[in-house]
Amino acid sequence: xxxxxxxxxxxxxxxxxxxxxxxxxxxxxxxxxxxxxxxxxxxxxxxxxxxxxxxxxxxxxxxxxxxxxxxxxxxxxxxxxxxxxxxxxxxxxxxxxxxxxxxxxxxxxxxxxxxxxxxxxxxxxxxxxxxxxxxxxxxxxxxxxxxxxxxxxxxxxxxxxxxxxxxxxxxxxxxxxxxxxxxxxxxxxxxxxxxxxxxxxxxxxxxxxxxxxxxxxxxxxxxxxxxxxxxxxxxxxxxxx
Amino acid sequence: xxxxxxxxxxxxxxxxxxxxxxxxxxxxxxxxxxxxxxxxxxxxxxxxxxxxxxxxxxxxxxxxxxxxxxxxxxxxxxxxxxxxxxxxxxxxxxxxxxxxxxxxx
Numbered sequence: 001x002x003x004x005x006x007x008x009x010x011x012x013x014x015x016x017x018x019x020x021x022x023x024x025x026x027x028x029x030x031x032x033x034x035x036x037x038x039x040x041x042x043x044x045x046x047x048x049x050x051x052x053x054x055x056x057x058x059x060x061x062x063x064x065x066x067x068x069x070x071x072x073x074x075x076x077x078x079x080x081x082x083x084x085x086x087x088x089x090x091x092x093x094x095x096x097x098x099x100x101x102x103x104x105x106x107x108x109x110x111x112x113x114x115x116x117x118x119x120x121x122x123x124x125x126x127x128x129x130x131x132x133x134x135x136x137x138x139x140x141x142x143x144x145x146x147x148x149x150x151x152x153x154x155x156x157x158x159x160x161x162x163x164x165x166x167x168x169x170x171x172x173x174x175x176x177x178x179x180x181x182x183x184x185x186x187x188x189x190x191x192x193x194x195x196x197x198x199x200x201x202x203x204x205x206x207x208x209x210x211x212x213x214x215x216x217x218x219x220x221x222x223x224x225x226x227x228x229x230x231x232x233x234x235x236x237x238x239x240x241x
Numbered sequence: 242x243x244x245x246x247x248x249x250x251x252x253x254x255x256x257x258x259x260x261x262x263x264x265x266x267x268x269x270x271x272x273x274x275x276x277x278x279x280x281x282x283x284x285x286x287x288x289x290x291x292x293x294x295x296x297x298x299x300x301x302x303x304x305x306x307x308x309x310x311x312x313x314x315x316x317x318x319x320x321x322x323x324x325x326x327x328x329x330x331x332x333x334x335x336x337x338x339x340x341x342x343x344x345x346x
Contacts, residue, residue, distance in 0.1 A: 023327040044243045051251035060289060061250055071242060071249075078250045081285050085257035087278045090270045093261040108259035169310065169338055170331055172293040173317050177330035179286040180321035188283045195287035200302065203292060211288045218284025223277050 009131035013119070013138025020114050021146035027055045028147050030170045032154020033161075034062035037168070042155045049151035053112065053144060056081045059171055060211070069208040077212055088116040095123040095132070103133055110140025187225040194221035290314075309345060313337035 035045035052058050057078040064074045088111055096104050119136040126132055161167050182188045195218030202210040294314045297303040306312060317334030
């Protein structure tokens with residue numbers, strides 16, 4: 001395939017993504033606030049959003065940086081959080097085989113929870129690969145831009161909003177908004193209980209390693225729970241939010 | 242340190258996103274890996290959220306009603322579980338936190 005760009009599909013993808021940016025804005029603001037309060041310069045805080053482009057990784061990096069964790073531990077924690085992208089990547093891979101490398105790299109860079117959620121159905125149902133890729137890139141571009149705007153708002157707000165407002169509490173609330181709906185599923189409740197107990201029990205571990213260890217304990221518990229409840233391994237891959 | 246962090250974490254995220262798209266387009270993911278990855282969001286989110294809520298200060302575990310963050314998070318968690326709405330969850334959680342702090346003063 002020589003070219004993968006269809007302008008109408010790009011615009012359609014961008015337009016369909018606009019309402020989803022509303023949920024992204026507070027998250028992006030928190031990333032900006034978090035990076036600044038962890039000691040990053042405004043330029044570094046924005047560069048982080050432009051390059052990393054992942055709320056979960058950025059917030060963890062900022063929190064651990066502020067807590068004084070060493071670089072290796074921060075990198076390892078961000079790595080574990082980014083593992084979910086393997087899932088999305090595997091789900092997209094079969095459709096992108098005929099696409100050339102540059103476009104595959106672009107799709108990969110823009111592959112977020114929201115972009116995956118809004119585009120995967122289209123890839124499954126429509127055979128028009130050129131339109132599908134353009135649709136995905138259109139939506140991804142809107143998300144990326146909204147993320148930068150929200151980060152800038154956070155960088156500015158971080159300097160103005162008084163500490164007594166406890167704005168940093170928005171971070172756990174953002175994650176709770178994704179986590180709590182997952183708990184409708186039985187295996188997820190076991191994952192939650194295990195990771196929660198482990199996070200409390202292991203809190204005294206050096207270098208903030210408790211986060212990775214609690215997360216891994218939860219994942220293992222989930223795999224065991226699947227085995228007990230007999231959940232099929234081929235269950236549909238769906239995004240976290 | 243901050244700039245090396247940005248580039249390393251950026252590279253890791255890009256590598257994870259590109260992984261199967263670039264390398265394993267013809268290969269199936271091993272079933273055990275697929276099953277384990279399904280649990281990454283719930284496990285990691287819990288590992289991030291819980292310590293931020295139950296510790297009033299480093300090492301000071303507070304699982305009682307006097308921990309305003311714990312109560313506000315429980316309220317927000319119920320809202321998120323029931324209505325699946327990010328903005329509503331953040332709004333209710335922040336208002337609950339401010340209200341509880343004002344009541345405890």
